[in-house]
Amino acid sequence: LVVVHQATPRDWTEGEITLLRQVADRTAAEFRRARAMQELQESELYFRQMADSMPQIVWAADEKGVPYWFNRRWHDYTRLPEGHLSAEQWQKAFMEEDLPVMLGGWEEAKRESRPHSVEVRLCRAEDGVMRWHLARANPVQDPNGNVVRWFGTLTDIHEQKLAIEAERQSEFQSATALRMASLGRVDWSLTTNQVDMDARCREFFGFAPEQQLMVQDIFDRIDPADRARVEVAAGESSLHGTLLEIEYGVLVPGKERRLISSISQVAADVDGKPARVYGVLGDVTERRRAEAEREAFVRTIETERANLAAIIEKAPAFICVLRGPEHAVEMVNEKYVELIGRPITPGMPIR
Known part of the structure; x- marks a missing residue:
């Protein structure tokens, strides 16, 4: 508001009124500019004080x-x-x-x-x-x-x-350890039923590197003789969040049956509900085959030993079989025991 006062009455000319209006407008504009500048300075000061405290x-x-x-x-x-x-x-x-x-x-x-x-x-x-x-x-x-x-x-x-770098190194070391041990990694989402497999696992099941996988694809490659057992065990494990260790056969078209050993664990979401299953798989076909061959060999040796013991027992001669540099008794027949006049304990050395 601009007020002009004069001690004596007078008639204001149009030019004087226009001048007063211009002065009032400029004064108001300058006042607004000064206020804006003050607010800007206060805002800048507030910003700097706030930034200094961060x-x-x-x-x-x-x-x-x-x-x-x-x-x-x-x-x-x-x-x-x-x-x-x-x-x-x-x-x-x-x-x-x-x-x-x-x-x-x-x-x-x-x-x-x-x-x-x-x-x-x-x-x-x-x-x-x-x-x-x-x-x-x-x-x-x-x-x-x-x-x-x-x-x-x-x-x-x-x-x-x-x-992040430590996690990357850990993942690299884990992946390297899996490769060195000929193991594979699998991750199954219980919400989408999508399955993520590394290259080694895909090789076990005969899947292409870029193939999108669902859990049904995995079950379809399991030997029908094992599938029902695996599905029940996997369902109970995912439901109760328990560790699952299981072996089953895998049939890949055009290849021989492979025996897979799997160890998996369930991970929960933020609400504590089972969300995913992650695990490690290994091809134990050759190991199980070697174990079976070893067991068959042991059974053969035991059978032959039993046959030998029967022959020795029925032999008309005095027979004592010793083993190793200690000359430990392996087996004797009744005629030999009668000859020396005392019982012989298997395993005792003969001096």
Whole structure:
């Protein structure tokens, strides 16, 4: 509101009224501009105070992408001086070999006015350790879509990065151990009935590397003589969440029957309900065949030994069979016992 006062009455001309209106309009515009500027400064101050309290590193850049402000966390972390930093100065805080990827992506993001993110290593000045960070940059645009500034963050992800790498190494070691042991891995989703198999397991069942598998495909390759038993056992295991150890035959078209040994465990979802079955499979055909041959050989030896014992017992001569350098008694007949006049214990040495 603009008020003009004069001590004596007068008639205001049209020009004077127009002038007063212009003064009032300009005064109001200036007042609004000053208020907006004050609110902007207060908002900027609030933003910087809030950013200084964050555990993340926060930065701001002008419309050309030139950084002009970093929060307190940046300076505490890098121990670089406050105020304007040249590109050469702030880039020294990063791992040199990460800069080409980081800066190349940054330049592309500025050209296309789009968000940008990249994983980089930043030096923690306290101990000189290069720690992994997730760097993000987001453009701020005016109503016309023009970029007026950039805001970005650097979030420490070092522990997560190490955990992921450790998990990858563990998976590699497990996969290597499975390959060395000629074992395969299987993962069955109880919600979708989809099955994921590694290359070794697919070889056991005769599936192509790219073939999408359902649990029915697996059961269809099991020997009909074993299938019902396997389905019942798998159903009870998935229902009650129990460990399942089982052997069964697998019939692949055009190949001989193979005997598969499987050990599987049920994993629950967040609600504690069975969600998936994961396990390890191995082809034990040759092992079981060797075991059967060994058992047959042992039975043959035992039969021949029994036959020999019968012959010795019926022989008209005095017979004592000794074993090894200790001359341990293996078997004797009744005539030999009568000859020496005392009982002989099998296994006792004869001196």
